[in-house]
Each structure stands twice: as C-alpha cells, then as structure tokens.
Amino acid sequence: MNLSxxxxxxxxxxxxxxxxxxxxxxxxxxxxxxxxGEECLAVVGxxxxxxxxxxxxxxxxxxxxxxxxLKANPDTRGYPIIFLTAKAQQFEIKxxxxxxxxxxxxKPFDPMTLHEQIVAMLKQNAEKKP
Amino acid sequence: xxxxxxxxxxSTPCGVLAVxxxxxxxxxxxxxxxxxxxxxxxxxGRPAADLTxxxxxxxxxxxxxxxxxxxxxxxxxxxxxxxxxxQRNGEQVLHVREDTRPLRxxxxxxxxxxYVYTDMAREKEIDxxxxxFIAIASHELRTPMTSIKGSVDLILSGYAGDISTDTQELxxxxxxxxDRLIRxxxxxxxxxxxxxxxxxxxxERLDLTEAVQRSIQGVQAxxxxxxxxxxxxxxxxxxxxxxxxxxxxxxxxxxxxxxIKFSPPRGQVRVALEVVDGWVQCCVQDQGSGIAEDxxxxxxxxxxxxxxxxxxxxxxxxxxxxxxxxxxxRGRIWVExxxxxxxxxxxxxxxxxxxxxxx
Numbered sequence: 239m240n241l242s243x244x245x246x247x248x249x250x251x252x253x254x255x256x257x258x259x260x261x262x263x264x265x266x267x268x269x270x271x272x273x274x275g276e277e278c279l280a281v282v283g284x285x286x287x288x289x290x291x292x293x294x295x296x297x298x299x300x301x302x303x304x305x306x307x308l309k310a311n312p313d314t315r316g317y318p319i320i321f322l323t324a325k326a327q328q329f330e331i332k333x334x335x336x337x338x339x340x341x342x343x344x345k346p347f348d349p350m351t352l353h354e355q356i357v358a359m360l361k362q363n364a365e366k367k368p
Numbered sequence: 369x370x371x372x373x374x375x376x377x378x379s380t381p382c383g384v385l386a387v388x389x390x391x392x393x394x395x396x397x398x399x400x401x402x403x404x405x406x407x408x409x410x411x412x413g414r415p416a417a418d419l420t421x422x423x424x425x426x427x428x429x430x431x432x433x434x435x436x437x438x439x440x441x442x443x444x445x446x447x448x449x450x451x452x453x454x455q456r457n458g459e460q461v462l463h464v465r466e467d468t469r470p471l472r473x474x475x476x477x478x479x480x481x482x483y484v485y486t487d488m489a490r491e492k493e494i495d496x497x498x499x500x501f502i503a504i505a506s507h508e509l510r511t512p513m514t515s516i517k518g519s520v521d522l523i524l525s526g527y528a529g530d531i532s533t534d535t536q537e538l539x540x541x542x543x544x545x546x547d548r549l550i551r552x553x554x555x556x557x558x559x560x561x562x563x564x565x566x567x568x569x570x571x572e573r574l575d576l577t578e579a580v581q582r583s584i585q586g587v588q589a590x591x592x593x594x595x596x597x598x599x600x601x602x603x604x605x606x607x608x609x610x611x612x613x614x615x616x617x618x619x620x621x622x623x624x625x626x627x628i629k630f631s632p633p634r635g636q637v638r639v640a641l642e643v644v645d646g647w648v649q650c651c652v653q654d655q656g657s658g659i660a661e662d663x664x665x666x667x668x669x670x671x672x673x674x675x676x677x678x679x680x681x682x683x684x685x686x687x688x689x690x691x692x693x694x695x696x697x698r699g700r701i702w703v704e705x706x707x708x709x710x711x712x713x714x715x716x717x718x719x720x721x722x723x724x725x726x727x
Contacts, residue, residue, distance in 0.1 A: 256518030324510035345514040
C-alpha cells in the first residue's frame with residue numbers, strides 16, 4: 239500500500255496544520271494543501287495524490303460537488319477520496335459514500351491514528367477491486 | 369345542532385368532520401369546507417367518499433389517511449396520524465395531523481366517527497429550523513474542537529519536543545476535558561435528533577442476547593479497569609425483537625457503563641434477560657450505593673448528574689438518550705433503587721409475536 243502523496247482540501251488553517259503534523263509524524267511529508275474544491279480540481283492532475291482528504295463545508299465549491307466532479311472526469315475518477323469533515327450525521331455520511339468516496343472520517347478525528355485509518359480505508363478499497 | 373355549538377366549531381381553525389355509521393356526513397365545519405371550496409349545508413347527508421374523491425382529485429393522498437380507509441363503524445380506537453398531501457399539478461404540500469375517534473350518543477353508543485384536521489405547517493417549519501440548527505451547531509462546534517484536540521494530542525505525543533512533567537499533567541487535563549466536551553457535543557446533538565424525530569431506526573429482527581453480548585464486550589475493558597465482574601443471565605431461548613441493533617447496543621452500553629462506574633471495586637454487575645408478558649426484558653443491576661427515592665424521578669432528565677457522576681466522565685445525557693431510544697422502539701424503561709441496595713435499570717421491548725402487522 240503506497241501512501242506517500244496526499245492532497246488535503248481543507249479551508250480551516252488550524253486543521254490544515256494539525257493534519258499535516260499528524261501525517262508528518264508517520265513519515266508523510268508530501269502533502270499538498272488547497273482551500274476549496276475549485277483549487278482541488280485545478281491541481282489534482284499535477285499532484286497525482288495517493289489519496290485526497292476532502293472537507294465538505296468549504297467556500298466556492300463544497301466537498302460533495304468536488305467529489306462528484308472528480309468522479310465524473312475519466313482523468314480524475316481513479317483518485318481515492320476520503321471525506322474528513324465535521325458533517326457527522328448518518329445521512330451526510332451516506333451521501334459522502336454515495337458520491338464515490340472510499341471512506342468517511344468525522345471531526346474531531348484522532349491525530350494519532352489518522353494515518354492508520356487512511357491506510358485501512360485504502361487497503362479495504364484495494365481489496366474490493368477485481 | 370345548537371347555534372352556539374356550531375359557531376364554536378365553525379370558528380376553530382381545525383377542520384372538523386363527523387360521519388354516521390354508514391360514513392355519511394353529519395357535520396362539516398367552515399374551516400374544512402373552506403379549504404376545499406365546499407358549501408357546508410349541501411354536504412350534509414352525502415357520503416364521505418364524495419369528499420375524499422375531491423381531495424384525491426387534487427392531492428396524492430397518503431396511505432394512512434384514515435377517512436379514506438373506511439374504518440369499521442364499531443372500531444373504538446382513537447387514531448392520530450401525520451399526513452402529507454402532495455398537490456397533483458403543483459408543488460403545494462399540506463402537512464396535516466388527522467385525529468379520529470368514535471362519535472358517541474348520550475347513551476354511549478357509537479353513532480359514527482369524528483375527524484379533526486390540524487394544519488401542521490408551522491410545526492413542520494420549526495422541525496426544519498431545528499434540523500438546520502443541528503447541522504450548523506454540529507459543524508461549528510466540531511471544527512474548533514478538531515483543532516484543540518489535535519494540537520493537544522500532538523504535543524502529548526512528543527511531536528513538538530520534550531515537555532516537563534507539569535506541562536504534561538496540564539495538557540492531560542486539557543485532553544481529558546476536550547474528550548468530555550466532544551462526548552457532550554455528540555450527546556446533545558444525538559438527543560436533539562431523536563427528539564426532532566430525525567433518527568431513522570434500521571429495524572431488524574434479532575435476539576436481544578446478541579446486542580447485549582456485544583455491549584458487554586465493548587465495556588469489558590472498563591469493567592476490568594474497575595475490577596467489576598460482568599454476569600449475563602439469559603434463558604435458553606428468547607423471542608426475537610424488532611430493533612435497530614446499533615441503537616439498542618447504545619442503550620445497553622450506556623446502562624452497563626453507568627453500572628460499572630457506580631459499583632464498588634470487586635463488585636458485580638448482572639445483566640438479566642427474560643420474557644415477561646409478551647415483552648423481552650433486559651435488567652442491568654449494580655451493587656452501588658443506590659439512588660434516594662426523591663431522586664429517582666430525575667434520573668432520566670437531561671443533565672441530571674446524580675452523586676459524583678460528573679467526575680466519572682458522564683455527560684448527564686446518557687439516560688435521557690436511552691429513554692428516548694427505547695420510546696422510539698415502543699418499549700419502556702424504568703429504574704428501581706434503594707439507598708445502599710444497588711440500582712436496577714430495566715427496559716422492555718415488544719417481542720416480535722406481539723408486534724401488530726402494518727395492516
């Protein structure tokens with residue numbers, strides 16, 4: 239399971255730092271951070287991340303719309319997406335998965351196990367593929 | 369009908385309809401007639417089916433619309449239902465509560481049925497606002513908590529370098545209370561959702577023993593830490609119950625955690641499952657100091673921390689949530705306790721054989 243390059247789409251600067259530090263603790267240094275869905279769509283092809291961590295409530299373009307657009311584009315539909323969001327109600331989680339994400343992590347997350355949770359979701363997703 | 373009685377009924381904002389045993393209209397008040405552009409006197413003696421035909425021509429009627437279903441004239445039940453009528457060629461949606469009960473003569477004989485229709489548009493709007501508030505509150509509270517918890521956890525992990533023992537102790541206090549605040553936010557939002565009727569139960573038929581065993585596994589570490597023995601007593605066979613597995617586990621886990629927290633070290637917490645009069649009953653009993661009689665009424669209230677439960681990490685909402693969830697399952701929950709004689713929390717759920725079919 240290769241996890242070395244992450245694209246974080248998050249508008250809150252404090253959470254950006256916490257995620258960055260939490261992943262750095264596990265040896266991941268290549269983390270690109272953008273602040274909304276539009277920026278994510280603009281850079282994803284260039285970054286080619288192993289996983290996209292996607293917030294939902296963001297200015298300009300929210301996470302659900304971003305996910306839908308990434309999945310609708312043949313060039314970007316292969317990037318695994320994990321929502322990382324404060325929207326924690328059951329119907330919101332269901333919606334995130336329906337939009338095509340491989341996983342859904344709710345805030346507040348545990349920075350000490352964030353890396354493990356991402357890896358577990360990526361592994362589970364890889365096992366599902368034929 | 370007396371003039372005054374008619375005036376009273378015509379002045380009420382609710383729609384009122386009375387039918388005889390053959391479902392012919394005995395009375396229709398002005399509010400109901402006005403809603404459908406009808407002239408009340410012309411409708412006396414006509415079949416109620418003519419009225420429902422008009423309603424059906426304009427709106428898609430819900431299945432639980434009692435006036436439409438042709439209730440047996442001897443049906444003694446008082447029924448109440450929330451109905452949603454969708455306009456056939458438009459976007460209008462009516463939210464209405466229908467209350468119906470037998471119409472009795474002065475000698476008590478059933479002479480027909482009375483139907484009362486209340487406009488629920490305002491209540492529906494309040495529900496929508498409450499949902500919006502829950503969604504916003506959830507996001508706005510969780511986001512800063514993420515930064516606080518994340519930062520504290522990272523410092524404690526040594527990410528930012530070595531810290532002194534005092535700093536570590538202070539940060540552990542911050543971390544512990546941060547976790548408590550997160551539990552509190554989750555519980556407040558959970559209870560608000562249940563009370564707003566926004567929790568959809570994923571009902572399935574199961575043996576309650578399975579849910580109880582999973583809850584026991586979940587709290588085993590807490591029990592070990594407090595040196596408490598967990599004992600499960602159950603009959604060889606238990607009728608199935610129709611429940612949301614996760615939600616019932618949440619209730620049992622809550623009762624078990626409380627029982628463990630309030631038990632003396634090396635004590636025992638017993639969980640007993642049994643069948644009582646068509647109900648499946650679960651009883652969680654501890655050997656704690658018990659609850660005074662004058663406090664028993666309060667235990668299911670919100671933020672009712674009995675004794676030193678706040679210091680034991682409780683949010684004060686666990687039992688309120690448990691009660692709301694058991695009510696959602698059409699069950700009952702109560703407490704029995706005496707000072708210095710332990711406490712027993714009991715809930716009952718209808719056994720599957722006793723669940724009436726949807727028809």
